[in-house]
Amino acid sequence: MTRLIFLQANAAQPSDWVLFFGRFHPLLVHLPIGFLLIAGLLELDRLTRRKSVSPHTITLILFWSAVSATMACVFGYMLSLGGGYDTETLSDHKWQGIGVAAFAWIAWSVKSENLGRIIPFAQLVYLPALFVSLLLLLAAGHQGGNLTHGSDYLTQYAPTPLRTLAGLAPKQKEVKIEPITDVNQAMVYQQIVNPILQTRCVQCHNADKSKAGLRLDNPDMIKKGYEDGPVLVAGKSSTSELVKVCLLPEDDDNHMPPKGKPQLTESQVALLTWWIDQGASFDKKVSQLVVNDAIRPVLASLGGGGPVTASAGGAVAAGPAPESPVLTMKVPAADPKVIEAVKKTGLLVLPLSKEQNQLEVSAVNARTYGDAQAALLHKLSDQIVWLKLGDTEISDAALAQVAKLKNLQKLHLEQTKITDAGLKQLNGLTNLEYLNLYGTAITDAGLTELVRLKNLKTVYLWQTNVTAQGLAALKKERPTLEIIGGISEQAVAEFAKATSADDKADESKKN
Template sequence: MGHQRAYEELIKSEIRGMMILLQGNWSLFIGRFHPLLVHLPIGMLIIAFILEVMSKNRRLTVLSAAVLPVLVFGALSAIAACIAGLLLSSSGGYDEAALDLHMWMGIGVAVISVLLCVFRRYALFRKAWLPISFVMIVLLSAAGHFGGNLTHGEDYLTAEFPLGKGAAAGATTAIANLNEAKVYDQLVRPILEQKCYSCHNEAKLKGGLRLDGMDHIRKGGENGPVIKDSVPEASELYKRLILSEADDKRMPPKGKPQLTPQQLEILYWWIEQGASPDATVKDLHHTPRMQLVLEGMQPSGGSDVHPFMPQEEVSEASPQDIGALEKIGVKVMPVANENGFVMVSAVNASGFGNKEAALLLPLKKQIVWLKLSNTQTGDSALKVISQLPELTRLYLENTPVTDEGLVHLANCKQLKYLNLVGTKVTDKGILLLQKNAALKELFLYKTAVTPAALSQLRKAVPEMAIDTGGYRMPALITDTLVYRKQKL
């Protein structure tokens, strides 16, 4: 009896183990092999059809012997792809009508391929082999197309058609009246349409989330709202975009086109300002970083050429060189859509200093705007910065820069904007800037520069606007309340 009871307990333990194993999400695990498996029958069945056609030539009849083995391999892989596809479909998130159409076409391909194997093996309906094979290829093509629509979106094939809508949209790289532009309609929605709609639309609801409309964005997905309390860092719509590429929750997934730093900045700004569906650019507060992004979106060419942008174009910077800067917290963002020029901002890298300045040199042909405010940038860093031939804007406020550094900046003939607020520069250094005939804007608040030196600089470069800050508005009578003590 003791042995029998022990045997029964062992059987029960094995059953419990099997139940635990089966309770795992094996169906989804196997289903995710569908994209891998589905390409095998496509290739094999197309090859079988080509061999069938070629074997009709008398000189190539020998190829007929290869059709059946290839066809059998294609049929088996088609069955495996169908099984994996059925398991994957159980995860949900797809438009039912589109999914059913793709599924039945795939099953049709598998059935026809099996029938062709039987017909060839037993030499049945020989005259029908080629027409049936042709029907199978047509069905295979249609199934692949609708499967692509489920994965990438309905306009995946036509979105970039050179003569179609995609080309027209791509050509609109700047907004004529940016201040009046609707932030959601003209800045945010194009980003979502380009990078997010393929997985979050009416036909494909990945995570139960649609992003093709403000109502859907506010509703959120399976895990609730994706925008939370004007805090981008707490909003899933933004958080998923900045996760590590190795993270499974990152969006867009690894291997798909990612958002540019400029696009990330626009989404961050929009969410931070309340994610309004109707606000215009001028209605929202412009952070310093967002101001740079907006300036980069100004129209270029003709009479609207941006005064702080070089006229020529340049090739894009190497991702490795950009990555070296971003690794230490420095942001590199494009300033326009049609050239390789970039703005570099150390707003989140306060430790940036003389040593790190060398990382700018590999991007010397691309950097036009450089923001090093509140960093450890010193005089030796300016020696490196003076080697940036396209630099037009330089922000150095609240850095340890002195007159010694301005010696190097005097060689930046293309520099148009220079912010030295809160630095240790004096008259000696400022007068060196007389050589910078292109300099249009100079900011000197909280420096030791005297009025005499400013007067001399203005005479040497009359077109230069010099801002010394420290403004005080005159007191008006209407601004003052006078309280009189009333005698009781």
């Protein structure tokens, strides 16, 4: 979301080849900058110190500055076709770039004496042409920075004396993130949602830079959405682009924030999801919304407190930390040789804390990780409490090894090949509280297996094959289980209501 980019489904969308080559513009644009600056410095040295510089050397530098500037213009035009830039700034940048190329060619023509053969006194044009190209280079570079980082990127932190001297407006006050002392009284958008957007999204979705026509810097613009429609649907996080793009695989072109940028944490995604499901209000407090068991500890942590308990009206009340026992229990230290062997399969092995021996094992950099490598996991059955195997090649066979991790609390299986049959093997994970099944082939049959996981608190079911009927049955068996994604809770409730009405009708007919 630092550069939230959505697919543009209109007919004017440029081809992949055009966008591919356009991405080389930032690389090419540095060449004319270097060449022209070197030419300018050499000429300055020649004029001030009367040093002898080979005309051929300067001519060669000017030639490549003109060629590279021209190429930068072409590739820059291709990049601009992707959209998402301020029109006026883009136009200024484009014409300034063309001007750089044009005057670089003029300077080269005069220096190489090609133009002198045609136009008398052409040499008089040389230094002015070089000077103008350098001025336009500075202007184009500034506008390019504005397009990429916003119009106040260079001056944002300018001290007051410099701002006054340059005639700049007084420094804008930064968005104030109010500290949360009482989470029950916190304004949900202003104090919880907006800080997430400010740190992860607004850099590229603001008044100066609105990728895909989207701005996330104020409520009105958020409500307006982007060029293809609304960015959020109140009450339906499962159909809201704001959340959907965060849950895509990180390698997906439409995943936000883009790969390599700071990503949203699980807690931040959960907060955005909860806010949207609760109606995406911009003027309500936490105490005015329904706070479920899954979001309660996340909210409590924002106020510096521990996990929470429910109070009247769905509000949040701080309470003693009901910490999972597996996070504090004494477990033996893992065998260093085993850890090394697990790392060689491509997994990251990280301690949860310096004081404890519990481990987090992640396949974030091991997309080809498969069932064969998973055979080593059971050797860390005491220590592994968080396991992240999302977006790998594992299937149901690997879950036989996962089932041996008796202290497992969090399990990521999103975007894998697991099926309902694999979930049957997890029944013995009595400490499992979090399960991510996003993008898997799980159906209603698999949901029946989740009922047996008595400590399960949160399950992600985005883009699975579950139905409203299956979710209603699961909610009936486990009413406190937080189900994120799949079919909206409203749809489940409506289905359950309709089912109840049909049951009553059938009963009435029997009587």
